Amino acid sequence: MSESVPVRCPACRREHVYTAPSYPCACGAPVTPCLDDTAEPTPVAHRAWDEDWVTVSCGSCGRRDQWPRPELGCPCGAVLRVPVAGTASAPAPAPEPRPAFHPVTIRTALDAITAAALYLRWLGYRDIRRADQRPPSGVGLAARGLVAHVDPTARPASRRDVECLWLTAMTEDSGCVYFSLAGYAEDAQEGADALGVPLFVLDLTGTPQPVNGVADELGARGA
Structure with missing residues (x-):
């Protein structure tokens, strides 16, 4: 009651x-x-x-x-x-280890989007959906506190692509992450490192592979 x-x-x-x-x-x-x-x-x-x-x-x-x-x-x-009793001294729950990630084989652009959404859910993000703002290319995803860009094309992502995602995240006061099927141009990786944007490459097994250090950290700690 x-x-x-x-x-x-x-x-x-x-x-x-x-x-x-x-x-x-x-x-x-x-x-x-x-x-x-x-x-x-x-x-x-x-x-x-x-x-x-x-x-x-x-x-x-x-x-x-x-x-x-x-x-x-x-x-x-x-x-x-309204104050809630016991919140200051309540012990934090012990974190449970994440189960193994189960990818989906990428054969189509939709498979790439699905693989990215599954990976975000595995990291711990919830309420994953299509983003309200549509990027110039690829597909935007959104979750609580995060916007993501999935590029399923055969063109390596450019520095401008990464910067556009970062600017979108700044306007929404959220974090961001980029998934690309074809990888990244060299200056795109440099820009992502400067802005702190995690970059992942989607291999054909559907397993996102980290490209830079912040992506390694995100994959290790989760959301």
């Missing part, structure tokens, strides 16, 4: 009664964050991905997942972040 706590807006001093939302665990049981009624709510001045999520354990199966941090909108215009 969701709990309710009194919340006073620090901006206008108006009192509210806030009820914590529940979310469905993978086991089917509802998961509700435990609210801290002894701590003061904090106004949300700016958005940061890490601050918008909180880790909550399922009371039925013990699974720990991240859910949106509880927030309350006050009529005065303030958005208040």
Whole structure:
């Protein structure tokens, strides 16, 4: 059952009664964050991905997942972040080793896009979809905090291609990664190293091969 706590807006001093939302665990049981009624709510001045999520354990199966941090909108215009009990001292879950990556053989351009999407999911990115902005060539993919470019053509990617992806990522305040079937021009690799863009080559087995150091790091640590 969701709990309710009194919340006073620090901006206008108006009192509210806030009820914590529940979310469905993978086991089917509802998961509700435990609210801290002894701590003061904090106004949300700016958005940061890490601050918008909180880790909550399922009371039925013990699974720990991240859910949106509880927030309350006050009529005065303030958005208040409601404190959750135990988040500061909660132990981090032990990371589970990633399973082996299972590629798909690349025979068509669609296979290359599928291989890149599967690899991003294997790295830990979620909600992978077609990007809203279409690149001049190839296909754009997007996930939480990431934009990716998949170039399934027989032309090596140019420095301009890499820089265009980087600029798109900057406008969306996200990271980026480039997948190419035909590899990269020499100046494209130099530009990617300067900008910190991970470059991967898609071999015909469907396994992305890192081209530069930041790609090696991304493949090792995951999302």
